[in-house]
Amino acid sequence: xxxxxxxxxxxxxxxxxxxxxxxxxxxxxxxxxxxxxxxxxxxxxxxxxxxxxxxxxxxxxxxxxxxxxxxxxxxxxxxxxxxxxxxxxxxxxxxxxxxxxxxxxxxxxxxxxxxxxxxxxxxxxxxxxxxxxxxxxxxxxxxxxxxxxxxxxxxxxxxxxxxxxxxxxxxxxxxxxxxxxxxxxxxxxxxxxxxxxxxxxxxxxxxxxxxxxxxxxxxxxxxxxxxxxxxxxxxxxxxxxxxxxxxxxxxxxxxxxxxxxxxxxxxxxxxxxxxxxxxxxxxxxxxxxxxxxxxxxxxxxxxxxxxxxxxxxxxxxxxxxxxxxxxxxxxxxxxxxxxxxxxxxxxxxxxxxxxxxxxxxxxxxxxxxxxxxxxxxxxxxxxxxxxxxxxxxxxxxxxxxxxxxxxxxxxxxxxxxxxxxxxxxxxxxxxx
Amino acid sequence: xxxxxxxxxxxxxxxxxxxxxxxxxxxxxxxxxxxxxxxxxxxxxxxxxxxxxxxxxxxxxxxxxxxxxxxxxxxxxxxxxxxxxxxxxxxxxxxxxxxxxxxxxxxxxxxxxxxxxxxxxxxxxxxxxxxxxxxxxxxxxxxxxxxxxxxxxxxxxxxxxxxxxxxxxxxxxxxxxxxxxxxxxxxxxxxxxxxxxxxxxxxxxxxxxxxxxxxxxxxxxxxxxxxxxxxxxxxxxxxxxxxxxxxxxxxxxxxxxxxxxxxxxxxxxxxxxxxxxxxxxxxxxxxxxxxxxxxxxxxxxxxxxxxxxxxxxxxxxxxxxxxxxxxxxxxxxxx
Numbered sequence: 001x002x003x004x005x006x007x008x009x010x011x012x013x014x015x016x017x018x019x020x021x022x023x024x025x026x027x028x029x030x031x032x033x034x035x036x037x038x039x040x041x042x043x044x045x046x047x048x049x050x051x052x053x054x055x056x057x058x059x060x061x062x063x064x065x066x067x068x069x070x071x072x073x074x075x076x077x078x079x080x081x082x083x084x085x086x087x088x089x090x091x092x093x094x095x096x097x098x099x100x101x102x103x104x105x106x107x108x109x110x111x112x113x114x115x116x117x118x119x120x121x122x123x124x125x126x127x128x129x130x131x132x133x134x135x136x137x138x139x140x141x142x143x144x145x146x147x148x149x150x151x152x153x154x155x156x157x158x159x160x161x162x163x164x165x166x167x168x169x170x171x172x173x174x175x176x177x178x179x180x181x182x183x184x185x186x187x188x189x190x191x192x193x194x195x196x197x198x199x200x201x202x203x204x205x206x207x208x209x210x211x212x213x214x215x216x217x218x219x220x221x222x223x224x225x226x227x228x229x230x231x232x233x234x235x236x237x238x239x240x241x242x243x244x245x246x247x248x249x250x251x252x253x254x255x256x257x258x259x260x261x262x263x264x265x266x267x268x269x270x271x272x273x274x275x276x277x278x279x280x281x282x283x284x285x286x287x288x289x290x291x292x293x294x295x296x297x298x299x300x301x302x303x304x305x306x307x308x309x310x311x312x313x314x315x316x317x318x319x320x321x322x323x324x325x326x327x328x329x330x331x332x333x334x335x336x337x338x339x340x341x342x343x344x345x346x347x348x349x350x351x352x353x354x355x356x357x358x359x360x361x362x363x364x365x366x367x368x369x370x371x372x373x374x375x376x377x378x379x380x381x382x383x384x385x386x387x388x389x390x391x392x393x394x395x396x397x398x399x400x401x402x403x404x405x406x407x408x409x410x411x412x413x414x415x416x417x418x419x420x421x422x423x424x425x426x427x428x429x430x431x432x
Numbered sequence: 433x434x435x436x437x438x439x440x441x442x443x444x445x446x447x448x449x450x451x452x453x454x455x456x457x458x459x460x461x462x463x464x465x466x467x468x469x470x471x472x473x474x475x476x477x478x479x480x481x482x483x484x485x486x487x488x489x490x491x492x493x494x495x496x497x498x499x500x501x502x503x504x505x506x507x508x509x510x511x512x513x514x515x516x517x518x519x520x521x522x523x524x525x526x527x528x529x530x531x532x533x534x535x536x537x538x539x540x541x542x543x544x545x546x547x548x549x550x551x552x553x554x555x556x557x558x559x560x561x562x563x564x565x566x567x568x569x570x571x572x573x574x575x576x577x578x579x580x581x582x583x584x585x586x587x588x589x590x591x592x593x594x595x596x597x598x599x600x601x602x603x604x605x606x607x608x609x610x611x612x613x614x615x616x617x618x619x620x621x622x623x624x625x626x627x628x629x630x631x632x633x634x635x636x637x638x639x640x641x642x643x644x645x646x647x648x649x650x651x652x653x654x655x656x657x658x659x660x661x662x663x664x665x666x667x668x669x670x671x672x673x674x675x676x677x678x679x680x681x682x683x684x685x686x687x688x689x690x691x692x693x694x695x696x697x698x699x700x701x702x703x704x705x706x707x708x709x710x711x712x713x714x715x716x717x718x719x720x721x722x723x724x725x726x727x728x729x730x731x732x733x734x735x736x737x738x739x740x741x742x743x744x745x746x747x748x749x750x751x752x753x754x755x756x757x758x759x760x761x762x763x764x765x766x767x
Contacts, residue, residue, distance in 0.1 A: 011451070161451065231760065244761040314444050321450040328445045342450075350452035352444065358555035360457060360515075363661070363708035371760040376708070394759045402449030409457040410513075410555075416447045 002199050004222035005232040007370040009403045011161050011225040011322065013200060017288040018164040023172055023278050025292045026305050028100050032296030033085050033333040034060060034071055035093040039128040040135045041067030046096050052079045057109030057273050060096045069136040069336075070126045072110075074275035074294035075100035088299065088318035088332050089325050095333070098296070111271030118187055118268045125267030126274045126336070131155060131166075131228065131257035132319050134337035137264060140256070141187050143249040149190040150252035153237050154181045154261050156197040156204060157221060157228030160320025163340040165278035166258045168290045170197065170204035173262055178211040180261025183268055188254060194237050195258070198223040225322060226401040230255045232370050244397065245432045259339075280340040281306040284313045284348075293334050299341055300330035306341075314346040322402045350411065357412045365404035365414060371397050375404035379414045382421035387428070390421035396432040398422060455658075461514025463659050467650030468521055468698065474633075475525075475642040483529035483639055486536045487520075490527065493540020494520030494565075501549045515554050519543050522562035525640035525694055526738075527569070531576050538572075539565035559745045560705045563695075563738045570738070577638075606690045606734040623685035630688035640694035651697030660701045663710060667717025668696035668724075675725035691737040692724060699737070705745040712748075712755040719744040 037043035044061030048054060054073040062070035077100040085095040112124040123138035143149060154177065158166040170177055177195065185193045195212070197205050199220040208218045221227055221236050231242045233255055240251040248255060256264070259277065266272040275295055279302060282288040286307025293302055299318065303309060309316070317324035318338050365375040374393055381389030395418055404414040476483050498516040502509050511517075520540050527536055543565030551557040569576060626634075631645040640647065654660035672692060673683035687693070700706060700720050707716045720740045727736025 009453070241761045243763070244759070246761075309441070313441070315446065315450055316443055317448070317450055319448075321448070323448050324450065325448070326443070326445040326450065328443060330443075344450060349444070349450050350446070352446060358553065360555045360703045361706075361708055362460075362703040363713075366708055366757065367710075372757045373759060374708075374756065393756075394762075397759050397761070400448075406449050406451065407453050407455075409453070409455055409460055411452060411456070413447070415449065419447065 002219065002221040003236045004224055004227060005235040005370055007368060007372065007403070008224045008226060008232070009368045009407055011159075011406065013223075014161045014282075015164050015167070015200075018162075018280055018282050018290055019167055019201075021164075021168070021289050023168050023290045023292050025106070026279075026294075026297065026302055028075055028104050028106075028294060029297045029301045030099070031080075031298070032073070032075060032077070032098045032100065032294065033083075033095045033298065034073065034098065034296040035085055035087050035095045035333060035335055036061045036071060037087065037091070037093040038071055038126075038134060038295070038335040038337065039069040040133065041065060041069070041139075043093060044068065044071055046082050046094060048079045048082075048096060050079055050081060053077070054079060054098060055110045056104065056106070057111065057275060059273075060098075067136055067139050069128045069138070070124065071096075071295075072126055072273040072275050073098055074296060075104055077101050086329070086332050087335060088327065088338055090328075109272060109275065112267065112273055114271070118183070121271070122264055122267050125263070125272065127260065127263045127267050128274070128336050129257055130259035130263065130274075130277060130337060130339070132323065132337045132339055134335070137256065137260055140254060141184065143188070143247065143254070147247070147249040148252060149188045149249060149254050151192040151194060151238055151254070152181060152185045152188065152190045153233055153253055153255045154184075154193070154195040154258055155228050155230075155233055155255050156195050156201075156208070156258040157233060158201070159198060159223070159225045159228040160322055160324075160339070161225075162282050162342045163280045163320045164282075165280045165290055165339050167201050167204055169258055169262060169278060170201070171207045174204075174207040174211045176262035176265050177208060177258050178213075178216055179269065180256075180263070180265035181216055183265055184254070184256060184261055190254065193217065194219050196221050196227075196233055196237050198227055225403060225406075226370060226399075229370065229399055229401055231399065274336055277334070277336060277338065279334055279338055280342075282340065283343040284310040284345045285343050286310065295334060295336055297334045298330070299327065299332055299334060299338075302334060303330055303341060303343070309343050310345065312345045313343045315349045316341065316343045322406065323400065350405065353411045353413065357410045359412060360410055362409060364407040364409065368403040368407045370401060370403065371399055373398060375414045375418060376412075378421060379404075379412060379417035382417040382424075385424075387421060387424045390418070391425055391430060394432070395421040396425055396430060458512060458514045460659055461518050463654060463657055464518050464698070465514070465521060467653045468518075468525065469650075471643050471646035471650060472521065472525060472639065474646055475529075475639040478633060478635060478642060479529040479639065482531075485533050486527050486529055486531045486639065487524040489533045489536040490524035490540045490565075491517065491520035493537040493542075494523065494544050494561075495540075497541045497544040498549065501545065510554055513554060516544055516548075519548070519561045519565070522694075522698060523565040525698075526562065526566040526638050526691060528577060528638050531569075535569055535573050535576055539569045542568040555704055557704055558749075559742050560699055560702050563699055563741055567738050567742065606728065623682045627684060627688060638691070640691060641689075644688045644693050647693045647697055651693075654697070654701070660697070661710070661713050663713045664701045664706060664717045664720075665696040667714050668692070668700055668721045671718045671721025672696075672725050675722060675729075679725075679729055681729070686725070686728065690728075690735045695724070695737040695741055696720070700741050700744070705748060707748050707751045707755065709752065709755040709757060712751040715751050715755075716744050716748060719747065
């Protein structure tokens with residue numbers, strides 16, 4: 001059993017349906033909706049207008065801001081509208097709507113400008129964290145000067161149940177992953193490169209090791225949720241805790257998702273912008289798979305391509321079941337951070353419960369919490385609108401992994417209550 | 433395209449996580465009942481009709497009271513969570529088979545009404561309800577515990593006439609031991625000769641004293657299923673054995689006799705009334721073992737399981753406060 005972290009939970013895997021299915025390209029949809037905000041930080045401004053013809057890979061949105069990432073068109077086509085859209089995360093964003101041309105040359109794209117600075121190329125390619133957080137990768141590649149980076153950790157854990165997009169990327173494109181890992185190490189001056197993979201993916205470990213050489217360690221980590229959370233992964237690989245309120249870089253470690261480093265390699269070596277990604281469509285759909293979808297594809301179209309939903313589906317979410325966003329409508333676009341679309345039937349989901357579910361003090365949530373919090377205590381204070389009480393139990397340190405709600409035998413909405421407390425505390429200016 | 437279908441479909445929007453462990457509260461309580469069943473059924477088989485009546489009325493008192501209370505208060509019914517069933521069954525296990533039906537019923541009513549619902553229902557009670565029901569019976573009708581009957585298959589000792597003692601447990605042999613210790617400083621019987629009785633068939637005490645082996649089996653099942661933290665039974669029984677060893681007593685006898693096994697595996701491990709952290713549970717368990725042992729050695733009553741666990745129940749919230757874990761990434765001296 002590989003190294004790991006303290007706390008966490010054993011979640012069911014549910015990966016059998018898609019883990020052995022090769023990545024398959026989803027068809028180019030009849031309409032692309034490309035949100036201007038597919039990243040943490042400043043939203044982009046549209047650089048095209050209605051009626052403009054665009055090429056595949058062409059820049060369609062950007063903004064002058066350090067923390068931001070430009071967006072590109074994934075198809076050759078015509079801009080038909082600049083409008084507002086909902087993103088999978090439920091926020092509103094400006095969006096460029098593009099109608100693709102009849103024929104597409106998907107092997108070709110407009111390369112990002114040749115620049116000396118590799119970090120500038122990463123930014124120009126619009127690369128963001130593809131594990132779901134969508135933090136601009138170029139920013140992470142330039143940590144504040146006071147930090148010395150020693151270790152680049154590539155996150156191949158994919159600890160979320162159901163998802164297999166990273167798994168397939170590691171199995172099918174190990175060379176892209178190792179190339180990206182080496183690039184990140186070279187750019188940041190880190191001397192150690194580790195690819196951390198949960199040990200339920202031996203084929204991914206095997207594939208990566210064929211490319212790893214002597215300069216990259218491929219580490220099989222214990223399969224435990226949330227092994228792929230940044231702080232927990234650093235703990236498992238480097239044995240260090242990220243100090244409270246500080247950047248992970250304070251430990252000398254830098255974490256990037258496998259999909260992200262592959263995109264970094266594509267950006268730096270080939271000038272390829274981030275315009276498509278692998279999305280695992282699974283659960284109660286008729287034809288589960290790992291689909292390579294162009295950014296802006298409607299999730300409804302993607303689900304349609306996956307054979308459609310079964311009739312008794314109750315919840316569909318973007319991302320994994322532990323941290324993903326439930327969708328009220330499938331009419332939202334795939335964005336750079338959309339790792340999966342999972343449909344669950346009634347009875348497969350965490351039951352919807354009233355607010356007055358009692359805590360039976362079983363002690364499972366403090367044991368599960370990878371941050372060693374006492375979720376039951378924060379939740380009871382939040383339930384009573386007692387923000388001071390929630391703060392006393394360090395609500396703001398919560399990483400929102402959901403392990404507490406997952407293990408709660410009375411199904412108290414623990415994380416939901418903690419989120420309420422966090423919002424209230426952040427609103428009044430508290431910091432962790 | 434199936435646009436029309438999609439429009440009529442209503443998706444539920446909830447915040448993450450969207451899945452949960454199948455180990456729900458009713459399922460946990462189901463495991464506890466299942467773990468108790470071998471010992472309970474063995475007791476019923478050997479003690480017969482009186483024991484069946486005791487179990488039936490203790491259960492009726494506990495579950496019925498919760499149902500009536502919720503109905504009267506116009507609150508959602510909670511008997512489905514299984515906790516009242518566990519309380520009723522555990523209470524019955526602490527009673528001798530010939531307990532009058534109305535006393536078993538009264539114990540069940542007290543356990544739920546006073547020890548649980550008055551405190552706010554499941555999750556809010558400070559003291560273990562089953563033991564509270566037992567304590568209520570012990571102070572109200574203490575003679576009940578002298579109503580012991582048939583001895584076990586391997587028994588070698590003539591049963592003594594013990595009447596009307598103010599006991600907190602029905603361990604006849606423990607009562608004898610206490611009396612002997614007070615009179616002569618030594619036992620009038622061979623303790624080691626009783627091991628097999630206590631493990632497999634002992635009919636001198638309550639239902640929960642019939643078979644220690646089956647209680648241990650049930651407890652181990654709960655530990656293996658991750659329902660019970662091994663620290664509590666091990667800490668409790670271990671402390672008990674060590675104190676008895678130091679005091680020059682037979683530690684095996686003291687672990688097997690009386691209500692300690694039932695208490696350590698099924699009562700002290702009650703989630704609501706025990707600490708929530710690992711180290712808190714260690715302290716709690718040691719406290720239970722210590723008070724139980726010291727009570728047996730120096731107290732006027734033969735058994736102190738109920739007292740020891742209830743005393744530590746009262747301390748559990750304080751223990752939890754003392755063992756708040758360090759937050760990830762925080763170093764000593766912060767916040």
